[in-house]
Every structure is written in C-alpha cells, then in structure tokens.
Amino acid sequence: MDIMRRASDPPSDPGWGASTGEPDSDGQVAGREGRSNRIPQMTIRRLSTYYRVARSLEACGELEPLSSDRMSRLTGFTAAQVRRDLAYFGSFGKRGVGYPVGELQASLRTILGIDRGWRLALVGVGNLGTALLSYRNFAHQGFEIAGAFDADPKKHGRAFGPLRVRPMTELPGAVREEQISIAIVAVPGDEAQAVVDVVVGSGIRGILNFAPVKVRVPAGVHLSRVDLSIEIEYLAYLLTNG
Amino acid sequence: MDIMRRASDPPSDPGWGASTGEPDSDGQVAGREGRSNRIPQMTIRRLSTYYRVARSLEACGELEPLSSDRMSRLTGFTAAQVRRDLAYFGSFGKRGVGYPVGELQASLRTILGIDRGWRLALVGVGNLGTALLSYRNFAHQGFEIAGAFDADPKKHGRAFGPLRVRPMTELPGAVREEQISIAIVAVPGDEAQAVVDVVVGSGIRGILNFAPVKVRVPAGVHLSRVDLSIEIEYLAYLLTNG
DNA sequence: AAGTGTGAAAATATTCACAGCG
DNA sequence: CGCTGTGAATATTTTCACACTT
Numbered sequence: 001m002d003i004m005r006r007a008s009d010p011p012s013d014p015g016w017g018a019s020t021g022e023p024d025s026d027g028q029v030a031g032r033e034g035r036s037n038r039i040p041q042m043t044i045r046r047l048s049t050y051y052r053v054a055r056s057l058e059a060c061g062e063l064e065p066l067s068s069d070r071m072s073r074l075t076g077f078t079a080a081q082v083r084r085d086l087a088y089f090g091s092f093g094k095r096g097v098g099y100p101v102g103e104l105q106a107s108l109r110t111i112l113g114i115d116r117g118w119r120l121a122l123v124g125v126g127n128l129g130t131a132l133l134s135y136r137n138f139a140h141q142g143f144e145i146a147g148a149f150d151a152d153p154k155k156h157g158r159a160f161g162p163l164r165v166r167p168m169t170e171l172p173g174a175v176r177e178e179q180i181s182i183a184i185v186a187v188p189g190d191e192a193q194a195v196v197d198v199v200v201g202s203g204i205r206g207i208l209n210f211a212p213v214k215v216r217v218p219a220g221v222h223l224s225r226v227d228l229s230i231e232i233e234y235l236a237y238l239l240t241n242g
Numbered sequence: 243m244d245i246m247r248r249a250s251d252p253p254s255d256p257g258w259g260a261s262t263g264e265p266d267s268d269g270q271v272a273g274r275e276g277r278s279n280r281i282p283q284m285t286i287r288r289l290s291t292y293y294r295v296a297r298s299l300e301a302c303g304e305l306e307p308l309s310s311d312r313m314s315r316l317t318g319f320t321a322a323q324v325r326r327d328l329a330y331f332g333s334f335g336k337r338g339v340g341y342p343v344g345e346l347q348a349s350l351r352t353i354l355g356i357d358r359g360w361r362l363a364l365v366g367v368g369n370l371g372t373a374l375l376s377y378r379n380f381a382h383q384g385f386e387i388a389g390a391f392d393a394d395p396k397k398h399g400r401a402f403g404p405l406r407v408r409p410m411t412e413l414p415g416a417v418r419e420e421q422i423s424i425a426i427v428a429v430p431g432d433e434a435q436a437v438v439d440v441v442v443g444s445g446i447r448g449i450l451n452f453a454p455v456k457v458r459v460p461a462g463v464h465l466s467r468v469d470l471s472i473e474i475e476y477l478a479y480l481l482t483n484g
Numbered sequence: 485a486a487g488t489g490t491g492a493a494a495a496t497a498t499t500c501a502c503a504g505c506g
Numbered sequence: 507c508g509c510t511g512t513g514a515a516t517a518t519t520t521t522c523a524c525a526c527t528t
Contacts, residue, residue: 233356239448
C-alpha cells in the first residue's frame with residue numbers, strides 16, 4: 001500500500017470553503033515542479049462519504065468486500081470516481097473482488113486524519129452554537145467540543161452538559177492547556193472577523209466558519225465554511241431556472 | 243441503525259448537493275441577451291456571494307460602481323472569475339467604470355430567484371431544527387419558515403414564535419394551502435429518506451437536507467445538502483496533511 | 485469472471501490577455 | 507486612461523475503456 005500524498009493549498013478557493021490564499025497578495029510560487037500528483041479537493045470531500053459508508057457497513061456486520069459499483073450506488077458518485085478517488089491513496093482494493101470493508105474504513109480514517117481525537121472550541125453560543133453543542137454526530141466521529149466561548153458576559157457560566165460558557169479572553173489559555181486545535185465560529189457576520197482574529201491568535205490552525213461573510217486568515221490556517229444562504233439561494237435558483 | 247439501501251441511481255452529482263439527476267433535463271435559461279452558454283454550477287454559488295456584497299454595499303450607502311477587482315478583494319474570488327460569472331447573464335457592467343451596485347444587486351436578485359418570497363417548511367424540530375427556526379438571516383433574504391413539522395408527538399403543539407410544531411401528516415395540506423415550496427430536512431440520518439419521501443409526496447420540489455446520508459429524490463426535485471461531518475473531516479484532513 | 489487501477493480522452497472550470505468601449 | 511467582456515490558452519476533474527490481477 002502506498003504512502004499518502006499531500007495536497008497544499010489551492011490558488012483560489014472552490015466556493016464552499018477552505019481558502020488560505022488570496023488572489024492578490026499570495027504569490028503561490030511554491031510548487032513549481034512538484035505539481036504532478038495533486039489530489040482533487042472534491043476527492044477529499046467524497047472520502048468522508050466513502051468512510052461513512054464503510055463504517056456503516058462494518059457496523060451492520062456487512063463485511064463482504066465492497067465493489068466500486070456498490071459504493072457508487074450507496075453514495076451517488078460514479079464507480080469510476082470511487083476507484084480513482086481511492087487509488088490516489090494507494091491500492092487497497094483487490095482486483096476481481098472489491099475493497100475490504102474493514103481495511104477501507106481504517107485506511108480512510110487514517111487518510112482523513114480522524115484516527116485520532118480532535119478537540120474543538122465552539123465560539124458563539126447563540127442559536128446555532130447551542131445546536132452544535134448538542135450535535136451528537138461530532139463526538140461520534142472523534143470530534144469533541146471541549147470548550148464553549150462567547151463574547152457576551154450574560155452568557156458566561158451558562159452550562160451545557162459538562163461545559164460552561166467562558167469569556168473569549170479564556171480562549172487562548174484553553175487552547176494551550178486543553179489541546180484544542182479546531183474552532184467552530186458561529187457568531188453573527190459582523191463579529192466574525194474579530195473572532196477569527198482572536199481564534200487565530202490563540203494558535204488554532206483550523207476553523208469552521210458558519211458566519212456568512214468572507215474572513216481573512218493568515219497563510220497556514222485552514223478555513224472551511226458552511227454558508228446556509230448560499231445553499232438556500234442555490235435552491236431558489238434551481239427552482240426558478242430549472 | 244438504518245440500512246444501507248439498495249438504490250439504483252444515475253450517479254454523479256457535484257459533491258455538495260443539488261442534483262436533479264439528469265444531465266439532459268437541464269433547462270438552462272439563457273441570460274438577458276440570448277447568451278446561451280452553459281452556466282457552471284460554481285458560478286451560481288458564487289452569485290450568492292456577489293449578491294451579498296452588492297447588497298451590503300448598497301445598505302452602507304456605497305453606491306459608486308464596483309469594479310471586478312474590488313469585488314475580487316471583497317469575496318476572495320479572482321477578478322476574472324467575477325467578470326466571467328457575471329457576463330454569463332448579460333453585461334451589466336460599464337467599461338472603464340464597473341458594475342453599478344444597485345443594478346447589480348437587483349439583477350442578481352432576479353437571477354437567483356430571490357426577488358420573490360419563498361415559504362419553507364422545516365421538518366425535524368430537534369437541536370438543529372430549533373436553531374434554524376430562529377436563524378434570522380433567512381427571513382432577511384426573503385426566505386420565511388412558514389411551518390414546522392416533526393414526527394414526534396411529544397413535540398406537537400410546541401410554540402416557536404408564531405409557529406407551532408405540527409405532525410407530519412399535516413405537511414401536505416400545509417404545503418398546498420400555505421404555498422410552501424422548499425423544505426428543510428433536519429432529522430436524524432436514519433429517518434431522512436422516509437421524511438424526504440413524505441416531503442416529495444406533498445409536492446415540494448426543493449429540499450435542503452442536513453442529514454448526513456444520501457437520500458434519493460425523483461427527477462425534477464432539487465436537493466441540496468449541508469453536511470457538517472464532511473466539513474469538519476475536511477478540516478481534519480487539511481490539518482493532518484497540510 | 486469479476487472488478488481494480490490507470491492511461492488517455494472528454495468535459496469543465498479557471499486564468500490570461502487584450503480588443504474595445506465609456 | 508480604466509475596466510469590462512470574451513476568445514484562446516490552461517488547468518483541473520470526470521469519464522471511458524481496457525489491461526491486468528485475483
């Protein structure tokens with residue numbers, strides 16, 4: 001089995017998230033010659049789905065090898081896509097047979113980096129933040145919200161399960177002492193940049209932003225975005241012009 | 243835990259969502275001036291961002307024409323991308339000047355189909371659903387949650403502002419009588435397909451799915467998905483292999 | 485026989501670069 | 507001038523199709 005290859009940051013971001021670079025300043029002169037085997041961004045995102053399917057099959061006790069064709073039916077991606085995506089990371093399939101569910105699941109865990117636990121900070125305990133606090137699917141997959149923070153003093157001390165909402169000033173200390181490496185930012189748009197600056201300042205290098213605005217982060221900090229407006233407006237577009 | 247369902251599907255859709263299924267049934271609407279090229283999906287999603295920027299500038303009273311270069315800095319997309327995206331729908335820019343903010347905003351509203359109101363049904367009043375009920379950004383942009391539904395009888399009658407949670411059986415009637423045309427599905431994964439079937443059966447043709455599973459919809463029904471696991475796992479990947 | 489892994493082709497999407505207009 | 511709109515050039519992603527392995 002091969003070794004994992006790496007992808008570095010895209011020159012311009014694909015729309016849904018993950019932008020570290022800027023069209024203007026960032027020269028992106030880095031990999032002049034190492035460009036040969038880049039892993040498509042969509043491949044990574046599909047990997048999550050493959051992983052979920054493999055995990056689910058394994059949990060159901062369905063352990064017969066999984067063909068790309070079956071995976072295609074289960075995920076909605078094409079079989080060719082499945083094979084190509086997985087082949088980027090080596091060959092864990094057996095010809096004439098398929099992909100062993102257990103190994104596939106384990107490999108995908110490693111590739112995605114979720115074979116370890118990740119501790120998250122939630123910043124912004126409003127409606128959405130509260131919902132995320134009780135979103136069990138995170139813990140499920142090894143992501144644990146280890147701290148909740150909010151700028152609003154009225155919210156400080158409020159309890160959510162084992163967590164108490166803390167002031168933003170305690171974020172840097174918590175990040176250091178509690179090995180937090182990802183932040184979920186769920187604050188109003190007009191506070192997002194300031195909050196992200198604090199988050200970045202505290203040493204966090206991975207941010208999931210729910211605020212419907214573009215925020216800037218220094219190179220080396222990864223940013224992913226969930227933008228409900230885009231999703232719903234895309235639906236409106238499809239319903240109108242479809 | 244639910245099944246891995248059989249499902250035969252004409253595969254291949256973009257990663258995030260939005261599939262009508264058929265590449266044939268496309269129904270492309272030519273822009274203002276009969277420019278009938280195919281419009282990239284990413285373009286549509288970027289349009290939402292352009293719209294937000296234009297709207298925001300207009301709200302701030304910044305009415306000087308907006309150059310593609312400035313839009314680039316405001317959105318993080320490249321200037322060429324901005325011009326190309328907008329040009330798909332006609333030419334509302336003035337050479338040597340830029341795009342008039344007001345007109346741009348208005349045009350984008352029309353193109354996106356948000357120059358009218360949209361009434362939504364929220365299905366699944368759990369943590370996430372509750373958060374969405376109080377997510378003010380929706381109403382802001384002309385999307386109004388007009389009904390909340392849940393299969394759990396214990397939740398029926400519960401009030402959220404002007405809304406009361408109703409049983410699923412009342413969905414079809416509500417869709418008909420209250421002009422609801424989009425559904426937000428925020429139920430656990432193992433209930434998603436059943437719920438979507440009811441939603442589709444009630445005549446809704448646009449669905450925003452928050453459940454982390456693949457659901458099937460008949461051709462002609464548009465499906466968009468928000469999958470938090472994918473986002474967070476993508477971050478984990480970037481942090482691990484970046 | 486069945487199904488992976490992969491060159492090569494096709495399809496998409498982005499960027500360049502500049503003609504042309506206000 | 508400055509900036510749009512757009513062909514042409516590039517880059518990226520998907521699909522095809524088949525050699526090859528179990």
